Amino acid sequence: MTTTDTPQPSTGLPAAPPASPGVPGAPARPARESRTGGVLNVFSHGVLVIWAFLVAMPLLWAVMTSFKDDRSIFTSPWALPDKLHFENWSRAWTEAHMAEYFLNTVVVVGGSLAGTLLFGSMAAYVLARFEFPGNRFLYYLFVGGMSFPVILALVPLFFVMNNMGLLNTLHGLILVYIAYSLPFTVFFLTSFFRTLPTSIAEAALIDGASHTRIFFQVMLPMARPGLISVGIFNFLGQWNQYLLPTVLNTEQDNKVLSQGLVQLAVSQGYKGDWSGLFAGLVMAMLPVLGAYIVFQRQVVTGLTAGALK
DSSP, rough: OOOOOOOOOOOOOOOOOOBBBBBBTTBBOOOOHHHHHHHHHOOOOOOOOHHHHHHHHHHHHHHHTSSSSSHHHHHHHTTTTTTTTTTHHHHHHHOOOHHHHHHHHHHHHHHHHHHHHHHHHHHHHHHHOOOOOOOHHHHHHHHHHHOOOGGGGGHHHHHHHHHHTTTTHHHHHHHHHHHHHHHHHHHHEEEHHHHSOOOHHHHHHHHTHHHHHIIIIIIIHTTTHHHHHHHHHHHHHHHHHOOOHHHHHOOGOOOOOHHHHHHHHHHHHHHHHHHHHHHHHHHHHHHHHHHHHHHHHHHHHHHHHOOOO
């Protein structure tokens, strides 16, 4: 016996999309779209893996080489050290005067970083929160400072520092670092202060708080993610700065770490103490790497906070 299906009456409504397997009522995703997304995902992850390898391998190789002796560096550059030669680090720290260079760098970068964040946040807060004649002109003046090549200012800056008695001094170098870092700091923090809510500052103003108290006790704590982000970027730039101290700081006792590494590379090129050179290089690299590892979450938060309002 054969049976036939009874045809269903037409309702005039469009047919429902086919349900996705495992999800009742959900439309099925096209196979081509799913395949394309999978290929892009694999490609993006592959690019990230290659990029991570290119970044991490030189760092790991430098750290590994700093624990080798000079003979092993040339005979087996990619092999692990036979033993950890900690004397390379002690020799670079004492005989190569890395301790003095490190201390000078900490003083200069610490002072300039504190001054940059203080003056930059004050200027950015005023430009972001107060309307006055010339507000936009001052803002674009700071923005224009980021596009001015510092190499063009070296000669006049040298004579200005010399006339003011600040040449070959650590405090003079601190002032130059602050002026060099202010444009980017003001540009970054101005956009960040504009995203902060004004209701809390207005409530504090109604309660009788002065503008100074509102800035230091209300707005600065709220701007902590942005301060950490711009502080990390300034720390990286100031710690690795070489051009400015080379021109403005030629005194041997006041040299910073970047100058000391170049001097160590030149001198060790004749003596053949390559293990000490790599130990000094790792010494200069570890503070920057450690600061980014510790504050990487705050950096990401500060960079993305300006896009969320």
